[in-house]
Amino acid sequence: MTRILVLANQKGGVGKTTTVFNLGVALAGQGRRVLLVDIDPQASLTALMGFDPYKIERSSYSLLMFDGMGLARALKTPRANLALVPGSIDLATAAVKLVQERHPLTRLRDALRQSRMLFDTVLLDTPPGLNVLTVAGFLAADSVVIPAQCDHLAMLGVRAIQDMVARVCDGLGNADLSLCGVLATFFDPQAIYAQKTLDELRALVPVLETVIPYDVHIADAPHQGKPVLDYAPDSPGAAAYRKLAEEVGGWDA
Amino acid sequence: MTRILVLANQKGGVGKTTTVFNLGVALAGQGRRVLLVDIDPQASLTALMGFDPYKIERSSYSLLMFDGMGLARALKTPRANLALVPGSIDLATAAVKLVQERHPLTRLRDALRQSRMLFDTVLLDTPPGLNVLTVAGFLAADSVVIPAQCDHLAMLGVRAIQDMVARVCDGLGNADLSLCGVLATFFDPQAIYAQKTLDELRALVPVLETVIPYDVHIADAPHQGKPVLDYAPDSPGAAAYRKLAEEVGGWDA
Ligand SMILES: Nc1ncnc2c1ncn2[C@@H]1O[C@H](COP(=O)(O)OP(=O)(O)OP(=O)(O)O)[C@@H](O)[C@H]1O
Numbered sequence: 483m484t485r486i487l488v489l490a491n492q493k494g495g496v497g498k499t500t501t502v503f504n505l506g507v508a509l510a511g512q513g514r515r516v517l518l519v520d521i522d523p524q525a526s527l528t529a530l531m532g533f534d535p536y537k538i539e540r541s542s543y544s545l546l547m548f549d550g551m552g553l554a555r556a557l558k559t560p561r562a563n564l565a566l567v568p569g570s571i572d573l574a575t576a577a578v579k580l581v582q583e584r585h586p587l588t589r590l591r592d593a594l595r596q597s598r599m600l601f602d603t604v605l606l607d608t609p610p611g612l613n614v615l616t617v618a619g620f621l622a623a624d625s626v627v628i629p630a631q632c633d634h635l636a637m638l639g640v641r642a643i644q645d646m647v648a649r650v651c652d653g654l655g656n657a658d659l660s661l662c663g664v665l666a667t668f669f670d671p672q673a674i675y676a677q678k679t680l681d682e683l684r685a686l687v688p689v690l691e692t693v694i695p696y697d698v699h700i701a702d703a704p705h706q707g708k709p710v711l712d713y714a715p716d717s718p719g720a721a722a723y724r725k726l727a728e729e730v731g732g733w734d735a
Numbered sequence: 736m737t738r739i740l741v742l743a744n745q746k747g748g749v750g751k752t753t754t755v756f757n758l759g760v761a762l763a764g765q766g767r768r769v770l771l772v773d774i775d776p777q778a779s780l781t782a783l784m785g786f787d788p789y790k791i792e793r794s795s796y797s798l799l800m801f802d803g804m805g806l807a808r809a810l811k812t813p814r815a816n817l818a819l820v821p822g823s824i825d826l827a828t829a830a831v832k833l834v835q836e837r838h839p840l841t842r843l844r845d846a847l848r849q850s851r852m853l854f855d856t857v858l859l860d861t862p863p864g865l866n867v868l869t870v871a872g873f874l875a876a877d878s879v880v881i882p883a884q885c886d887h888l889a890m891l892g893v894r895a896i897q898d899m900v901a902r903v904c905d906g907l908g909n910a911d912l913s914l915c916g917v918l919a920t921f922f923d924p925q926a927i928y929a930q931k932t933l934d935e936l937r938a939l940v941p942v943l944e945t946v947i948p949y950d951v952h953i954a955d956a957p958h959q960g961k962p963v964l965d966y967a968p969d970s971p972g973a974a975a976y977r978k979l980a981e982e983v984g985g986w987d988a
Pocket residue numbers: 493494495496497498499500501522526608609610667668669694695696697698700701702704719746747884886887888
């Protein structure tokens with residue numbers, strides 16, 4: 483049963499893109515067929531995987547803007563078991579046109595459902611802020627994961643996403659959307675308030691078991707064009723993403 | 736001579752808000768009269784300073800949306816020498832209306848210029864992404880500081896801001912806008928590529944001398960409702976913000 487997960491948080495820099503990439507690589511390494519979809523106009527996932535966002539001909543832009551577009555022509559397959567629908571800088575105009583020209587927001591969902599049987603897990607990377615591209619991602623998914631730092635702003639970001647899940651379910655037409663949980667990222671045990679914030683989150687909302695630690699190997703890996711699992715396989719960051727893949731993979735069992 | 740600095744980077748979570756707050760507190764502590772302006776719909780600066788973004792009656796929203804609004808009625812003065820024009824969640828609708836209803840984007844500039852003589856330094860906090868609120872901030876400022884992490888995405892964020900500075904100067908009507916420089920934030924000497932990235936940045940664009948280190952005290956301070964300078968005055972983070980205040984203060988000498 484294909485699982486379509488959207489990773490979202492209006493707060494910037496909380497590890498959405500890093501998680502989509504490393505979780506995707508870890509799941510593929512565990513033998514699952516994985517599709518990553520980049521719907522951020524900054525296309526940092528696309529850049530992370532070695533492509534130039536200024537030079538992408540077919541991207542998620544076509545899936546959002548045109549009816550009846552299948553995945554096939556946009557698909558890249560940069561690693562074994564790991565496919566990518568790249569983003570492109572054109573997504574910035576999509577964000578404007580989708581609203582002004584009143585396009586239906588369900589085209590991405592249709593394109594993904596058409597190709598469901600090709601993949602076990604689909605991960606959608608979204609931009610920060612709460613805009614129409616994120617809404618299209620929510621309409622296309624069955625579950626939401628909220629990467630969040632355990633800082634004083636964590637609960638604000640989580641609440642904003644909970645509101646959006648409720649609105650998408652009730653008003654915008656995805657009654658099946660569920661909140662998987664918050665994924666704690668950048669967790670630094672030296673920060674006095676990090677554990678306290680994590681405990682508070684756990685008491686209030688679903689939170690994934692796996693916690694992604696603050697680990698400089700995660701930040702260094704992209705400089706070598708690699709996921710942390712290749713760059714530093716024994717690092718705490720790599721171990722956490724492997725553990726996350728088992729936790730996420732376990733939901734399908 | 737009042738200096739109006741806008742802190743901007745379309746990348747999220749790079750320390751814009753943290754810098755506006757702690758730099759503002761440090762400058763005020765050095766005897767300057769400081770005004771902070773929050774134009775982010777998430778209003779995290781406003782929340783950081785102890786106010787509730789859902790309960791702000793007069794905010795930067797009024798300065799952006801209505802002609803001839805002076806600062807006086809929006810102003811809060813939460814600390815000695817430190818004033819705040821708060822943000823509010825209404826800024827989200829401002830972002831939409833400013834574009835759709837074609838409002839002039841220079842009202843914030845007019846309001847700030849009217850009150851220039853009251854302050855030595857004005858710091859503007861902007862949202863992530865490149866949207867109309869950030870443009871209004873650019874039009875109101877005389878200089879841009881770009882907080883940026885020394886990661887693989889640093890140069891992308893800097894380029895995006897350089898493009899915007901050029902466009903605002905040439906096309907949109909602020910010929911006086913200059914780029915002060917990039918402020919390196921979250922600097923972790925344990926990250927192999929951080930120093931390399933910083934050196935590359937220094938070779939390509941103006942970069943401030945002061946570097947803000949990754950320091951958990953900075954992340955913990957907001958949980959006590961304090962700036963890091965009060966919460967942990969001897970920490971590396973506090974020392975860096977004091978040094979930054981001297982560097983920035985030195986530009987007016
Ligand atoms: N656990 C971690 N430890 C250390 N660095 C990390 C960690 N997770 C992510 N990073 C680094 O932090 C930066 C921001 O991460 P990332 O781009 O994934 O956030 P994001 O939420 O996708 O940001 P945006 O909102 O701009 O899309 C990147 O340089 C990344 O390499």
